[in-house]
Amino acid sequence: MRRDSRLSRILHVLIHMAEHEEPLTSEAVAAFLSTNPVVARRLMAGLRDAGFLTSKKGHGGGWELAAPLEAITLADVFHALGDPAVFAFGPTEDQPDCLVEQAINERLAATLDDARAMLLARFGEITLADINADFESKLKDSPWTGKPEFCG
Template identity: 90%
Template sequence: MRRDSRLSRMLHVLIHMAEHDEPLTSEAVASFLSTNPVVARRSMAGLRDAGFLTSKKGHGGGWALAVPLEKITLLDVYNALGDPAVFAFGPTDDQPDCLVEQAINERLAATLEEARALLLGRFATITLADINADFEEKLKASPWTGKPEFCG
């Protein structure tokens, strides 16, 4: 089953944005994400609509952080991406009249919702500044001496 990596990928883009003084074009973001600019713009639009990014069209335009990393949590980014599913598995409805399936689905749904609430609660406590600090520590320990560029 394929994983939804939008959250991780968008966090990656946002941390890189903090390292750049100029806005990043949709083409640059798309290149990093190995997708086309329309998909990149669609992903970034949710963050712009939530007030975390700005966008400017035309020459010299692009995407830029609208607020400091300290003001953006993992939960903010998750919500801006449209609340993607956090688990790849869940209840089935192949045989909705089956009492065994009903019992499984009720218990599984309740357990998954409890786990989702715990996960999203933790997301609310982690800022992008926390992740950026982790990156800065890795950078200090690295032999890299240049300015961080987009990976990929």
């Protein structure tokens, strides 16, 4: 089963946005995400609607951060992406009248709900500023001396 990497990829784009002074075009975001600009705009629109990004059309336009990194948590980005599934497995409905399946589904669903709640609570404690600080620390310890480029 293919892993959903949208959260990681969008976080990567957002940290790069913080390092660049000019807006990122949908084409640049799409190239990084290995998708087309329509899909990139759809993903970024959730963040714009949540107030974390702005977008401008036309020459010189693109996507820019509308909130400081300290004000955006992993949970915020997760929710702006439409609350994607956290787990690739879950209850089944193959035999809904089977009492064994019902018992399994109840326990599995409750356990997964608890795990999801704990994960999202932790996501709410981590800001993009925390991630950016980790990046800055890695950059400081790196032999590389150039300006961070958008690594798409």
